[in-house]
Structure formats: structure tokens, C-alpha cells
Amino acid sequence: MTAPLSSLTAQIDRVDRARAARRLREPFRDERVTLSHGSGGRASRSLIEGLILPTLGALATTADEDSAVLSLSGLGHGRVAFTTDSYVVSPLFFPGGDIGSLAVHGTINDLATAGAQPVCLSLAFILEEGLEMDVLRSVLRSVGAAADAAGVKIVTGDTKVVPRGKADRLFINTSGIGLVAEGRSLSAMKMRVGDRVLLSGSIGEHGIAVMLAREALEIEADICSDSAPLHQMVADILEAAPTTRAFKDPTRGGVATSLNEMARQAGVAIAIAERQIPVRGDVRAACEMLGLDPLHIANEGKLLAIVPPAEANDALRAMRASPHGGSAAIIGEVLDGPQDMVLLKTEAGGSRVLDMLVGDPLPRIC
Amino acid sequence: MTAPLSSLTAQIDRVDRARAARRLREPFRDERVTLSHGSGGRASRSLIEGLILPTLGALATTADEDSAVLSLSGLGHGRVAFTTDSYVVSPLFFPGGDIGSLAVHGTINDLATAGAQPVCLSLAFILEEGLEMDVLRSVLRSVGAAADAAGVKIVTGDTKVVPRGKADRLFINTSGIGLVAEGRSLSAMKMRVGDRVLLSGSIGEHGIAVMLAREALEIEADICSDSAPLHQMVADILEAAPTTRAFKDPTRGGVATSLNEMARQAGVAIAIAERQIPVRGDVRAACEMLGLDPLHIANEGKLLAIVPPAEANDALRAMRASPHGGSAAIIGEVLDGPQDMVLLKTEAGGSRVLDMLVGDPLPRIC
Numbered sequence: 001m002t003a004p005l006s007s008l009t010a011q012i013d014r015v016d017r018a019r020a021a022r023r024l025r026e027p028f029r030d031e032r033v034t035l036s037h038g039s040g041g042r043a044s045r046s047l048i049e050g051l052i053l054p055t056l057g058a059l060a061t062t063a064d065e066d067s068a069v070l071s072l073s074g075l076g077h078g079r080v081a082f083t084t085d086s087y088v089v090s091p092l093f094f095p096g097g098d099i100g101s102l103a104v105h106g107t108i109n110d111l112a113t114a115g116a117q118p119v120c121l122s123l124a125f126i127l128e129e130g131l132e133m134d135v136l137r138s139v140l141r142s143v144g145a146a147a148d149a150a151g152v153k154i155v156t157g158d159t160k161v162v163p164r165g166k167a168d169r170l171f172i173n174t175s176g177i178g179l180v181a182e183g184r185s186l187s188a189m190k191m192r193v194g195d196r197v198l199l200s201g202s203i204g205e206h207g208i209a210v211m212l213a214r215e216a217l218e219i220e221a222d223i224c225s226d227s228a229p230l231h232q233m234v235a236d237i238l239e240a241a242p243t244t245r246a247f248k249d250p251t252r253g254g255v256a257t258s259l260n261e262m263a264r265q266a267g268v269a270i271a272i273a274e275r276q277i278p279v280r281g282d283v284r285a286a287c288e289m290l291g292l293d294p295l296h297i298a299n300e301g302k303l304l305a306i307v308p309p310a311e312a313n314d315a316l317r318a319m320r321a322s323p324h325g326g327s328a329a330i331i332g333e334v335l336d337g338p339q340d341m342v343l344l345k346t347e348a349g350g351s352r353v354l355d356m357l358v359g360d361p362l363p364r365i366c
Numbered sequence: 367m368t369a370p371l372s373s374l375t376a377q378i379d380r381v382d383r384a385r386a387a388r389r390l391r392e393p394f395r396d397e398r399v400t401l402s403h404g405s406g407g408r409a410s411r412s413l414i415e416g417l418i419l420p421t422l423g424a425l426a427t428t429a430d431e432d433s434a435v436l437s438l439s440g441l442g443h444g445r446v447a448f449t450t451d452s453y454v455v456s457p458l459f460f461p462g463g464d465i466g467s468l469a470v471h472g473t474i475n476d477l478a479t480a481g482a483q484p485v486c487l488s489l490a491f492i493l494e495e496g497l498e499m500d501v502l503r504s505v506l507r508s509v510g511a512a513a514d515a516a517g518v519k520i521v522t523g524d525t526k527v528v529p530r531g532k533a534d535r536l537f538i539n540t541s542g543i544g545l546v547a548e549g550r551s552l553s554a555m556k557m558r559v560g561d562r563v564l565l566s567g568s569i570g571e572h573g574i575a576v577m578l579a580r581e582a583l584e585i586e587a588d589i590c591s592d593s594a595p596l597h598q599m600v601a602d603i604l605e606a607a608p609t610t611r612a613f614k615d616p617t618r619g620g621v622a623t624s625l626n627e628m629a630r631q632a633g634v635a636i637a638i639a640e641r642q643i644p645v646r647g648d649v650r651a652a653c654e655m656l657g658l659d660p661l662h663i664a665n666e667g668k669l670l671a672i673v674p675p676a677e678a679n680d681a682l683r684a685m686r687a688s689p690h691g692g693s694a695a696i697i698g699e700v701l702d703g704p705q706d707m708v709l710l711k712t713e714a715g716g717s718r719v720l721d722m723l724v725g726d727p728l729p730r731i732c
Contacts (some may be wrong), residue, residue: 034726035726035729036724036725036726038618038726038729038730039618039619039723039725039726039729040617040618040619040623040664040723041618041619041623041662041722041723041724041725041726042721042722042723042724043724043725043726044618044619045627045722066449066475066476066479066480066614066615067447067448067449067476067477067479067480067482067542067544068447068448068449069445069446069447069448069480069482069546069551070445070446070447070448079435079436079438080435080436080438080446080543081433081434081435081436082433082434082435082436082486082488082521082522082541082543083432083433083434083488083522084488084489084490084522084523084524084539084541085490085524086490086491086492086524086526086539087526088492088526088528088532088533090532109432110432110433111433113432113433114432114433114435116433116435120448122448122449122450122541123450124450124451124452124539124541125452126452126454126492126537155448156448156449156450157450158450158451158452160452160453160454160730160732161726161729162454162534162729162730163729163730165531166454166456166533166534167454167532167533167534167537168528168532168533171492171533171537173450173452173490173539173541175448175450175488175490175539175541176433177446177448177543178433180435185435248432249432251406252404252405252406252407252410253405253406253407253410257406257407261411296407298406355408356407356408356411357405357406357407357408358402358407358408358409359402359405359407359409360400360401360402360404360405360407360409360527363401363404363405363527363528363529364404364526364528364529366526
């Protein structure tokens with residue numbers, strides 16, 4: 001992020017760790033989630049104070065208030081980004097991540113693509129009665145580690161429990177607040193003809209990793225989710241290419257759906273070249289066996305950027321310098337028509353319309 | 367709310383209604399939720415543009431961006447309240463409300479009790495495959511009406527779909543942002559010995575109404591949920607009694623649990639008089655038949671306030687003048703001990719310790 005924002009931090013009011021620590025009178029020994037843990041009464045408090053707060057550690061504030069009150073210091077201009085996502089991925093744990101890290105990265109990335117510096121997250125669980133407490137503990141550790149690595153705080157939360165059979169083990173909602181720098185305004189509607197389309201790396205890994213973990217398919221592959229926080233990459237790109245028009249993280253529906261949404265927002269066409277799009281060999285092979293197009297598969301650590309031609313190479317260099325953007329590429333450009341459409345120049349030399357995802361070949365990948 | 371805040375509004379950037387309207391090329395005719403509606407692809411877009419945005423109406427921004435960018439005008443001091451809650455109430459519709467109005471009121475009330483002026487909400491659905499679209503439409507209408515009546519905007523959202531049997535029809539998460547006036551700081555930790563405890567009205571109606579709707583019990587009663595937004599009442603009380611220490615909405619776990627939490631936060635005792643606590647006769651009768659204590663039953667439109675003695679009568683008048691506080695009463699006061707405990711002076715003249723809710727006699731009431 002640009003200099004003025006990098007020094008901004010959220011100061012959380014009303015943190016009283018000594019008091020919270022004093023309350024941990026008894027160790028938390030419950031082995032499974034019961035309906036009482038969702039009652040709001042004694043068992044709920046025990047869960048929060050005995051498991052959730054200690055596992056999240058210094059990242060979380062106390063649970064004494066129903067709202068966190070934040071001093072967004074330096075926020076003279078008063079612009080914030082606000083986003084929400086629920087996570088229902090199945091299985092909960094997959095190569096390269098789990099529902100906890102995903103819930104942190106996904107919401108950070110929705111803030112980052114708005115050009116915001118992520119500041120804080122909320123964390124709300126819906127738990128199924130009978131869930132092993134060790135599963136919740138692992139997810140909490142993962143939430144804590146991901147938030148810590150990304151420099152965001154968990155400032156408020158909620159826990160509900162539903163009877164056995166009324167949910168699938170554990171769902172998470174994270175909402176997030178980020179600070180938007182003065183004058184910063186990113187939107188696909190700012191795209192102009194000739195702008196370049198950049199993609200930060202190889203596609204399809206998250207969706208395929210989750211799919212293989214879920215179905216235990218007989219596909220020999222060592223594919224990990226690309227789940228990662230992208231806010232630093234966004235900040236670096238904006239530093240290098242300050243007139244960048246827009247970002248998007250191609251999650252559900254993949255690159256094809258994201259580009260279609262952007263083309264429709266701006267009322268332009270986007271043309272991309274198949275040969276420029278990085279796809280790992282094993283992802284491509286898995287997609288072929290499953291009859292899927294990698295362009296429709298979800299990513300959780302990739303970034304699309306629309307950049308004016310004069311700054312495209314600077315943006316590309318910034319992407320490639322990022323730990324999550326080593327295989328970044330310029331994959332296409334903005335055309336004036338056919339309006340609202342995405343065109344794919346195939347490796348064979350032809351051209352076809354690339355549609356949004358239709359149907360859902362891979363449900364519950366986030 | 368005090369004057370400076372009442373004029374603050376959130377200006378939502380990037381709203382482009384004309385464009386959104388243009389896209390509604392086809393009427394939305396799907397009758398049930400399918401997994402495709404959660405894919406992020408064409409069916410998801412159709413659900414958002416064909417049902418969600420039109421039903422929420424002018425309250426919702428477009429779904430073109432993953433984050434809403436808000437100009438919190440006048441926010442020179444930069445303090446916001448942030449809260450989250452998931453709603454899993456069963457049944458979805460009950461006398462006096464439904465999961466949609468509850469999700470708006472509950473989150474507004476968590477902001478209000480922090481002394482914040484609610485500004486905007488997020489709205490995230492987890493839908494079960496097969497859910498009748500008419501159910502979703504009714505819930506959306508209720509969300510829209512409740513948000514409209516309370517003057518808050520739905521600025522960002524998310525929709526996930528899980529396979530049949532993996533959720534119970536429809537869950538909602540709402541998170542919210544509110545503005546906190548300069549110098550405003552409410553906390554149970556500010557309670558002093560002698561402070562009065564005020565309750566804004568009769569208790570137990572929400573929990574009992576949901577319970578009766580769910581179980582179709584043979585109890586003749588006409589009990590409606592008290593679900594209501596409390597931010598205006600909070601503002602009026604703060605106007606009348608500016609040194610009010612803290613508010614709390616006694617939801618899950620009821621008045622007993624809320625008071626216990628506050629006593630523990632402040633390290634004080636709270637004594638309340640049973641005869642002062644308003645309980646409707648039919649609620650009391652239903653509780654007796656079910657073996658429940660009304661003090662442990664959830665409310666969704668009641669407020670507890672801790673007020674210094676000199677301002678207690680002013681606060682009470684403000685509560686009673688509110689449309690949701692007609693039967694408000696002073697129910698008790700803060701004592702210096704026994705620390706962390708709540709004492710109930712019974713109608714019979716005795717006194718007993720009033721504990722937090724233990725177990726969960728009424729699961730899924732919010």
C-alpha cells in the first residue's frame with residue numbers, strides 16, 4: 001500500500017487481557033460440541049474463554065462486548081471497505097490449507113482487490129452438534145496463523161450450534177474492514193480499450209486440490225491449494241502502476257467468470273490468449289480427466305489486474321517480485337467489442353467466446 | 367443519538383443502478399435453490415440480479431464488487447463499532463418475525479448497545495439445495511423492510527449453497543458497522559456501586575414464541591417475538607442520561623446471563639428484585655409448564671441499561687417514551703459484592719444467586 005496507509009493501524013479499544021486471563025479458572029476439557037455451547041450461557045462462555053480466545057491468542061480481543069469498537073487512526077478521510085463471505089468448503093482440511101486459513105485469506109483478498117489495506121476481521125462459526133473439539137481447535141489455530149501472517153486482527157465473533165444433521169460439521173463467516181487511501185478508486189468500470197489484463201500465476205489449483213481431497217479420486221497428483229493473502233501484492237502493484245484500473249481475485253467460477261463480470265461492468269470486451277495463461281501440467285491433466293476447463297476452476301491466491309499499457313510491464317514486475325506471483329503473465333487486453341464478452345484466442349489459432357461458469361461442477365470449494 | 371452523529375450518513379461509492387437494471391434481461395423464474403446458485407457463475411449472478419437485489423430494493427448496492435467502499439462522512443475522529451452474528455433460528459418464520467428481520471435487528475442491537483449509530487450491514491446466506499425460492503424471497507423482503515425501517519443499508523453480501531441435508535434450509539450472517547460519537551465510551555467495566563439497572567420491558571417473549579412455533583405445543587398462548595431495533599431507544603437514553611455506563615441486549619441466555627456477564631466484567635455484584643421484572647402472564651405460564659425461568663429466555667427487543675442513580679429516572683422516562691419501552695422498569699442496582707455474582711430478591715422475600723444459563727433448554731432461538 002502507499003506510504004500514508006502503511007502506517008495506519010487499528011487500535012482496539014477495551015482490550016483487557018489481564019481480566020480475560022483471570023477468568024480461565026478451569027482448563028477446557030470438552031471433547032465435542034454440544035448444543036449448550038451455542039446457548040449463550042455458561043458453556044458458550046467456557047468455549048470462548050477456554051478454547052477460542054486462547055487459541056487465537058493475541059490476535060483476538062476479549063468477548064466481553066457484542067461489538068468491537070475500533071479507532072481507525074489516521075482515517076481523516078473516512079473511507080473504509082467492508083466485505084463478507086461465508087465458507088462451507090468440504091472437506092474442512094485439504095492440501096495447502098483448510099477452512100480457517102481460507103476464511104482469512106478470502107476476506108482479506110476481497111478487501112485487497114478494492115484497494116483497501118485490511119485491518120480487522122470478524123469470525124462467526126456455525127457448528128454442528130457432535131463436532132470434535134480438536135477439529136475446531138485446528139481450525140482456530142489456522143485462523144490465528146493466517147491472520148497473524150497477514151497482520152490483521154480478529155476483533156469480534158459469534159458461535160452458533162445446530163443439532164446433529166442440521167449443518168455439515170463447521171461453517172465460517174468472516175467479514176472484514178479495510179482502509180482505503182485518499183483518492184484511491186478502483187473499479188472495472190474504469191477499464192479503457194487497450195488496457196492489459198494481468199494474471200498473477202497458474203490457475204485452478206485450489207478447486208482441483210479440494211476436489212481431489214473430497215472425492216479421493218484415482219488421480220495421481222500432488223496439487224495444493226494456492227490459498228494466500230494478496231494485499232501486499234496489491235499494494236506493490238499500486239506502487240509500481242498507480243493508474244491500475246481494477247483488481248479481481250478469480251475465486252468461484254474461475255478466471256472466465258471474473259473476466260466476464262468485469263467486461264459486463266465496463267461494457268467492453270476482453271480478449272485473452274490461451275497460451276499466455278499459466279496452468280500446471282497436473283492441473284491440466286486432472287481437468288481433462290474430469291471434463292473441466294481450468295478457466296472455470298476457483299483460485300484462492302491469484303489476482304487479475306487491469307492496467308493501462310504504459311504501466312503494464314511495471315505491474316508485471318511487481319507481481320513477479322511477490323512471493324505469490326512468480327509465474328505472473330500478461331494474458332490479454334481490453335477491446336471495445338463485442339460488448340460484455342470475453343474472447344479466448346486458442347492455442348490452435350482460433351477464437352471463441354469464453355462464457356461464465358454454467359452449472360456447478362465443483363460445489364463447496366470455498 | 368446525539369446531534370453530531372444523527373446527521374452522519376454512509377455514502378456508498380460505486381452504486382450504478384442503471385447498469386444493474388439494464389442487466390435484468392430475463393425475469394427470475396427458478397423455484398428452488400440448486401447448487402448452481404452457489405457456483406459463482408451464471409446462476410449465482412441470476413439469483414443476485416433477479417431476486418436478491420430487486421427484493422432488497424434501494425437498500426442494497428449492486429453486487430459488482432466484492433467489497434463495499436463506504437465514505438463515513440464526518441468521521442474525523444475515526445471510531446467505528448463492528449459486530450457479527452449468525453442466525454440459525456428454527457422455524458424460519460415465527461409470530462412477530464422471521465430469520466430475516468431477526469438478522470437485521472440483532473446486529474443493529476449489538477451496534478446500538480456499544481453506543482454506535484448503525485450505518486450498514488452485510489448479508490451472507492448459506493442456503494440448502496432445494497430451498498423453495500419463495501422462502502428466500504420472503505426472508506429477503508423481511509430483511510429489506512427491517513433495514514429500511516431502521517435506516518441502515520445492506521452494502522455487501524454473499525450466497526453459498528450446500529447440498530441437501532448439509533444445512534437446515536437457510537442460515538444468515540449479518541455483520542455491521544456503526545459510528546461511535548467522539549468521547550463516547552460505554553462498558554460494563556464502568557459500573558459503580560449504587561448504579562441502577564434498568565430493563566426496557568417484559569421478558570421471555572422471543573424465546574417462548576419461537577419455542578411454541580417450533581414444537582406446536584398444546585399451549586394456548588398468543589405470544590409474539592419482541593424482535594425490534596433498539597438504536598433509537600439507546601440514542602434517546604443517552605440524550606436523557608448522558609453518563610449511562612453500559613447497555614446490553616439480553617438475547618441468548620436471557621437477562622440472567624447478561625447480568626452475570628456484566629457483573630463479571632466489572633467485578634461487582636448486581637441485585638435485582640423479582641417483583642420489578644415485567645413478565646407477561648402467558649409467558650410466565652408457558653415457562654412454568656416447560657420448567658423454564660423467564661430470566662433465562664432470550665429477548666430480541668429488550669435493553670438493559672446501567673445508569674448512575676442521579677440519572678436513573680431520566681433514563682427510565684426515555685425508555686418508556688420509546689415505542690419499544692412502554693413497560694420499562696428499574697429492576698435493581700449494583701453492589702460491591704459478592705463479586706461477579708447476580709442476586710435475585712424473590713417475591714417471597716428471600717434472596718438467591720441467579721446463575722447464567724446452564725445447558726440449552728431452547729436451542730436455535732436466534
